[in-house]
Amino acid sequence: MALHDLLEPAMPRRATLGERYLEKVGTEHGHGGDRTSVSTPTRSIGLLCEHFTVIDVTQAAGTGEATNVTHTLGEARMGHSSRPSRRRPGRLLAALVLSIGAIAAACGGGDSKSSQTTTGNTDSTAPATTAPPPTTAAEEQPVPGGNVVMAIEADTSSPWRPAEMLCAIACHQVIRNIYDTLAMPNGDGSWSPYLAESLTPNADYTEWKITARAGVMFHDSTPFDGAAIVENLTRAKNGITTGAILRSVTTVAIDPADPMTAVVTVEKPWAAFPFAMMGQSGYMASPTWLKASDADATLKSKPVGTGPFVYEKYVPNEVFSMKKNASYWNKPYPYLDSIEFRPIPDALSRREALLSGTVDILHSANGQTIADARKDTANKLTEISNNGETAYSLLHVTQDGSPLTDKSLRCALAYATDDKGLIDTIGAGVAKQANGPFSPTQVGYLAETGYPMTQDMAKAKELVAAYKAAHPGKLTISLATTQDNTNLVTAQAQQQWWTEAGFDEVTIDQIDQAQYILTAALGKFQVFQWRNHGGFDLDQQYYWWHSSGSKPVGELALNFGRIKDTKLDTLLDRNRASADAAEKKQIAEDVNKLFGEECYNLWGSWSIWGIMSKPTVHGPVVFELPDGKETAFGAGIAGTFYAMNLWVEH
Structure with missing residues (x-):
């Protein structure tokens, strides 16, 4: 029937x-x-x-008419x-x-x-067409400063330590602003080094050398080096969820010849290993903070990374706020002075919060919400399906x-x-x-x-x-x-x-x-x-x-x-x-x-995700990675984007 x-x-x-x-x-x-x-x-x-x-x-x-730009x-x-x-x-x-x-x-x-x-083809199972993702238009000059409030679909019911998080989409949208990953997805459908300077395999892909990017500091001024990579990957290997991802990793150690390099060995060839470094297993947290939070559990909800934003406040199921990391290594980011994430599980309430001005931007996978947003002439909509x-x-x-x-x-x-x-x-x-x-x-x-x-x-x-x-x-x-x-x-x-x-x-x-x-x-x-x-x-x-x-x-x-x-x-x-x-x-x-x-x-x-925002909020867009390639639009995790390149008119 x-x-x-x-x-x-x-x-x-x-x-x-x-x-x-x-x-x-x-x-x-x-x-x-x-x-x-x-x-x-x-x-x-x-x-x-x-x-x-x-x-x-x-x-x-x-x-007096709305202008549409379709990619x-x-x-x-x-x-x-x-x-x-x-x-x-x-x-x-x-x-x-x-x-x-x-x-x-x-x-x-x-x-x-x-x-x-x-x-594109209207058949429900037709291959997708591909065209360049949105970039900051030449006539648009990002303006530093300003604040943004984003409504997300859920909070995370676990500590904010990489090896312990039970991280769904909203979690990644929040925490990727505190932690950088060793690698990032690029627009070629592959990976590029990000916080890592390089990820280099041996001939049979049973060993990977990960070299830390020089000059990077954690938010607490701890240096990012080979020892930091070893600390994080060792914890990830023993983590609740990350341990399953890194199950085939046998050893993680400092390269005796280079203190900026960690050497990872695996039990059988793993040519796709860098893809694992683009997500939760690749988040890098301050070793100093990790050890301190071992002794003081209250610190687990106050994450410290190398990312574009610095932890400010977290109240479970209410708010996660963060401020600009003025010393961020990847200039000119971030543009915003601060960003605040508010979990609003109900999709219609999330959209109403934008319409009423309570929030500036949101994400949603709700079909009705996206359909309504397409008709909205007062706000912006970006749809991500790749x-x-x-x-x-x-x-x-x-x-x-x-x-x-x-x-x-x-x-x-x-x-x-x-x-x-x-x-x-x-x-x-x-x-x-x-x-x-x-x-x-x-x-x-x-x-x-x-x-x-x-x-x-x-x-x-x-x-x-x-x-x-x-x-x-x-x-x-x-x-x-x-x-x-x-x-x-x-x-x-x-x-x-x-x-x-x-x-x-x-x-x-x-x-x-x-x-x-x-x-x-x-x-x-x-x-x-x-x-x-x-x-x-x-x-x-x-x-x-x-x-x-x-x-x-x-x-x-x-x-x-x-x-x-x-x-x-x-x-x-x-x-x-x-x-x-x-x-x-x-x-x-x-x-x-x-x-x-x-x-x-x-x-x-x-799934498709809609990113809806006020007209004064610009982004999300792709940006250039350290190796010259562009990022993959949507940040490689459905429903997320890189907030560091958001900017607002003010």
């Missing part, structure tokens, strides 16, 4: 739903009434158009609430969709004089006693699900349906992967019936989501489809956003709404999928779905050892096909 069939009988008039929704969200948007959260869906409320768009809505001089380029408290099948998702979806549109208009939306321009994540339902595929160990039943869930209906209904029709983990700008993308792209309830029922015939007894499954209405409605639609396919009971477990990642890492789930797998090289997925990253339920692991597939392991190991681009491309495509065949996950959509 398609989603529109579920919606058809339950379509009240728009005005009534808008009024009801206003009553429900009331005080949250200044209208009175009870507070109800409607937040960014983790599953498929994203957008992939193989481009990003910078919509500059500053009024053109003398015309193309190719997320533990175990407490939860369980909801068995009771309510009809069709009615909930209809009410939610119509009322979201009504509340958006009521909170400041209006007619737009601008016209949205898009380019090398982005996939929104999907993560499956725990090796849990003892779980029906999801059976491939046919996993595929039955895929056949029963109407992803296109979810995208069109909840996501404002702006998303592009995913057929695998790799979006069109990533190595490994395929137009056809073998994954079911169209709902086929008859096929789903057939597969479920066959499973039940071979496995007598009650067939039950649990689906985890966050505590917000939009995610819940998505889950309730899945609940009804899977029940219709033949499952005897589908329960919904709502988990607090702050504990969501921890729950996944502990493996305490069956189906989990999720967003992941952005990046440049297949090796960046190694720890998510390799069996070496799988642990028993209750132990922390980055292979959340506990996949144990020898064929997949072999492909990942081959890719890790290879430096041949053609070979790596073929390997990544083989991995994509394997996921399509095995139904290890239920793919939803390829």
Whole structure:
């Protein structure tokens, strides 16, 4: 049954739903009434158009019309609430969709004089076109000074020490301003040294020498040198999450011939090692502060790095503020005097904060929010989709006693699900349906992967019936989501489809956003709404999928779905050892096909992120790296950008 069939009988008039929704969200948007959260869906409320768009809505001089500039380029408290099948998702979806549109208009939306321009193939799985990312226009001269407040989607529920953070997108958006990484993604789809002067392998990629950039100081005046690299990478190797990433590292030591160089040895060839130095494992913190915070745990929330901004204040779930690092090594950055990050989990509230002037800039992957921002003539919008994540339902595929160990039943869930209906209904029709983990700008993308792209309830029922015939007894499954209405409605639609396919009971477990990642890492789930797998090289997925990253339920692991597939392991190991681009491309495509065949996950959509800001805020843009290459737009982690090149008119 398609989603529109579920919606058809339950379509009240728009005005009534808008009024009801206003009553429900009331005080949250200044209208009175009870507070109800409607937040960014983790599953498929994203957008992939193989481009990003910078919509500059500053009024053109003398015309009174908005000017558009378009560019193309190719997320533990175990407490939860369980909801068995009771309510009809069709009615909930209809009410939610119509009322979201009504509340958006009521909170400041209006007619737009601008016209949205898009380019590229309109097919949902067409390869992306590629064009230069935005740079500071020649006529725009950045003005130093000023302050910016940014609304982010969540806070981080862990210390701000690199080896201990449970870092999702909002976490990286914040902390990359305090810490620099040893390497950065560049616009060529590869890596460039950043805080490191160089990363040099031996002939067989079993050893890497990392040389510190000379003259760099941490915020507490500790020198950045080979010893600092050793201290950080040693801690990362033993870290909660970073340890899984650096599992194959055997030793980290100072080069006897050069105190500015650290030598890293690995147990088997790792040609893609620098990609691991672009993220959390590559964040460099002051060794002095790290040792002091070992003795005084209160210091763990006051990070010290080499980055463009210096820690000022952190209040959990309220604010993280930082001021300009006047001695930053990479001049002329940063431009701003200070920046403040405020977590606002609800996507509509985040957008309302911008419209009301409470914040200056925000990020969002919510389709409705992005759709509304495209019509907004008073603010700016930048859409980022290159090398982005996939929104999907993560499956725990090796849990003892779980029906999801059976491939046919996993595929039955895929056949029963109407992803296109979810995208069109909840996501404002702006998303592009995913057929695998790799979006069109990533190595490994395929137009056809073998994954079911169209709902086929008859096929789903057939597969479920066959499973039940071979496995007598009650067939039950649990689906985890966050505590917000939009995610819940998505889950309730899945609940009804899977029940219709033949499952005897589908329960919904709502988990607090702050504990969501921890729950996944502990493996305490069956189906989990999720967003992941952005990046440049297949090796960046190694720890998510390799069996070496799988642990028993209750132990922390980055292979959340506990996949144990020898064929997949072999492909990942081959890719890790290879430096041949053609070979790596073929390997990544083989991995994509394997996921399509095995139904290890239920793919939803390829994420797009909107960066929305006041017209007086300029950026984000790419900038030149020390080796002369340009950075990758979007900073290599979906939903993030480099705040050091933001500047404001003042």
